[in-house]
Amino acid sequence: MLNFDWLTWVSLPAAKGVFLALFVISGLLVLLIPKRSIYEGVENPRWWHNLKLWALGVLAIIFTIYVIF
Amino acid sequence: MLSGIDYFVVIAYMVGILVLGLYFARFVRSADDFFLSGKSLPFWVIGMSIVATDISAMDFVGVAGQSYRFGVSVGNFDWLGSIPAMLLAAFIFIPYFWKAGVYTIPEYLGHRYNDGVRAVASLTWIIFFALDVGVLFWATAVMLEPLMGWDPWFSIIVTAIVVGLYTFLGGLTAEVMNDVVQMIVMFVGGATVVVVGLYHAGGWGGLTDKIAAMGEAYRNHFELVQPADTKTPFPWTGILFGLTLVMSNAYMIGNQAIVQRCLAARSVWHAKASMLCGAFFKMFIPMLVMFPGLIALAMYPGMEDGDQAFPTLVKNLLPPGLRGLLFAGLLAGLMSTIDSILNSTATLWTKDVYQRFIRKDASDHHYLVVGRLATVILLIFGVITAPLSKLFPGIYVAIQTFLSFFQGPAFSVLLLGMFWRRATQWGGLVGLVGGISVAVLLFIFKGRLFTIEAPFLYISWWSFLAGVLLNVVVSMVTRPHPNGRLAGLVYGLPKVPQNSCEAVVC
Numbered sequence: 298m299l300n301f302d303w304l305t306w307v308s309l310p311a312a313k314g315v316f317l318a319l320f321v322i323s324g325l326l327v328l329l330i331p332k333r334s335i336y337e338g339v340e341n342p343r344w345w346h347n348l349k350l351w352a353l354g355v356l357a358i359i360f361t362i363y364v365i366f
Numbered sequence: 367m368l369s370g371i372d373y374f375v376v377i378a379y380m381v382g383i384l385v386l387g388l389y390f391a392r393f394v395r396s397a398d399d400f401f402l403s404g405k406s407l408p409f410w411v412i413g414m415s416i417v418a419t420d421i422s423a424m425d426f427v428g429v430a431g432q433s434y435r436f437g438v439s440v441g442n443f444d445w446l447g448s449i450p451a452m453l454l455a456a457f458i459f460i461p462y463f464w465k466a467g468v469y470t471i472p473e474y475l476g477h478r479y480n481d482g483v484r485a486v487a488s489l490t491w492i493i494f495f496a497l498d499v500g501v502l503f504w505a506t507a508v509m510l511e512p513l514m515g516w517d518p519w520f521s522i523i524v525t526a527i528v529v530g531l532y533t534f535l536g537g538l539t540a541e542v543m544n545d546v547v548q549m550i551v552m553f554v555g556g557a558t559v560v561v562v563g564l565y566h567a568g569g570w571g572g573l574t575d576k577i578a579a580m581g582e583a584y585r586n587h588f589e590l591v592q593p594a595d596t597k598t599p600f601p602w603t604g605i606l607f608g609l610t611l612v613m614s615n616a617y618m619i620g621n622q623a624i625v626q627r628c629l630a631a632r633s634v635w636h637a638k639a640s641m642l643c644g645a646f647f648k649m650f651i652p653m654l655v656m657f658p659g660l661i662a663l664a665m666y667p668g669m670e671d672g673d674q675a676f677p678t679l680v681k682n683l684l685p686p687g688l689r690g691l692l693f694a695g696l697l698a699g700l701m702s703t704i705d706s707i708l709n710s711t712a713t714l715w716t717k718d719v720y721q722r723f724i725r726k727d728a729s730d731h732h733y734l735v736v737g738r739l740a741t742v743i744l745l746i747f748g749v750i751t752a753p754l755s756k757l758f759p760g761i762y763v764a765i766q767t768f769l770s771f772f773q774g775p776a777f778s779v780l781l782l783g784m785f786w787r788r789a790t791q792w793g794g795l796v797g798l799v800g801g802i803s804v805a806v807l808l809f810i811f812k813g814r815l816f817t818i819e820a821p822f823l824y825i826s827w828w829s830f831l832a833g834v835l836l837n838v839v840v841s842m843v844t845r846p847h848p849n850g851r852l853a854g855l856v857y858g859l860p861k862v863p864q865n866s867c868e869a870v871v872c
Contacts, residue, residue, distance in 0.1 A: 299824060309589070309593060319450065323450055338637075348639060351639065
């Protein structure tokens with residue numbers, strides 16, 4: 298059990314799907330963050346202060362890397 | 367050996383770093399300036415500093431060696447092992463720590479649980495950092511000896527003086543500004559090896575073709591996700607449960623050297639943005655540290671020691687001048703890690719031990735002096751203990767193993783402390799100490815319990831789980847702090863006004 302033998306039946310494409318799903322879920326959770334929390338501490342908010350865009354950009358890149366490899 | 371122009375590049379780098387660090391010393395007037403840069407840092411400086419702190423010269427050599435042996439799956443440590451955790455830190459944990467106004471993570475744990483949890487967490491980090499400084503000094507000496515022809519003791523003393531001076535005088539500001547330069551030098555040096563190496567290997571297509579032609583043993587070399595029953599240390603189950611869910615979060619959220627930088631941000635927005643900025647730069651690290659191992663495999667197959675992959679590439683491919691640049695990059699990696707450890711340990715000692723248990727009501731200037739003295743003492747300790755690495759070659763692995771015992775349980779305490787108001791002080795203490803004990807037992811009996819080569823990912827996961835279970839069970843039978851005492855420390859309990867007797871400071 299300690300070696301996760303009970304998960305050896307999961308195929309490699311399915312395992313990769315788990316990681317890709319993790320990135321998608323992370324992205325969805327980022328989208329749910331309230332706007333006031335995103336701009337907290339900014340006096341004059343501009344579009345590039347939107348940290349959701351930063352997070353989604355980073356997730357898009359890592360998603361692409363895991364699709365390729 | 368380096369040529370004349372290489373010497374010039376390396377010495378110019380060291381002098382430049384020293385001058386830059388001393389320039390920022392003029393801005394240090396209080397303990398707050400020394401430990402947290404007066405909470406004035408912008409996000410991009412912190413983001414670059416996080417990456418420079420995280421990566422050392424050992425990563426260049428060690429990760430290239432691992433990718434030579436196991437392929438791209440080692441890249442999981444910088445991708446899956448960092449990015450999700452950095453997002454979680456940016457949006458959930460860092461804003462909480464920043465608003466709580468703490469200097470250290472153990473300080474938060476002390477407010478949330480009790481001084482016992484704070485002391486165990488703080489002393490563990492101090493011991494780990496103190497041992498690590500000596501190892502890093504020795505690694506610098508080992509790197510400088512063959513290339514510069516310097517005696518190990520001379521190298522150690524020179525590095526200690528350069529890093530020690532700017533850390534002692536300039537505190538966190540000097541350190542992070544130097545980290546910015548060091549990250550750029552590391553990126554340029556690392557990218558040089560990759561570009562020149564890929565050119566000699568026939569481009570990306572040539573590289574993949576050569577490795578694919580090596581036969582069945584190298585079939586999974588370009589697969590990030592490895593089977594659960596692989597004999598390599600990176601099965602996907604270990605990567606998911608041990609690395610992604612536990613170790614990476616423990617490192618990015620619970621490591622004082624990383625989090626302290628975010629606490630020095632000029633606003634809560636900058637604190638969050640710094641982690642996201644760091645995550646962006648972090649995605650390029652595997653390309654710099656992992657690709658050289660693959661290039662070496664394509665060009666020099668059959669090496670018995672994978673750790674020779676990176677030095678072999680440098681020796682055979684880089685011309686004079688570029689070799690000095692790369693060497694400066696490696697030196698930058700080591701120095702940025704050493705300076706971070708020095709300042710973080712000084713902060714832990716001054717805030718969590720000295721100010722809490724030895725002298726509570728001294729002046730701000732007094733704590734600044736104590737912080738600087740701690741830096742000097744740790745520096746001297748690091749210099750004295752540096753040769754231990756020669757006497758005990760396995761000490762680096764031993765220190766990393768010691769840290770892996772601690773990370774899972776420490777993260778469990780932090781997670782429950784922030785999200786479960788029912789977690790009690792006794793639950794936290796038993797969860798932390800019990801979780802560490804479980805990790806030690808799993809390590810002792812790893813030969814009987816685990817089937818993979820180095821089961822540290824599994825040990826992290828199971829010790830984390832043990833920490834959670836022990837914390838929950840003990841918390842259910844002990845009395846929690848009242849809600850007012852937890853205001854501002856637990857999710858869903860906003861901070862109450864400071865004039866209330868239930869505020870954290872009362």
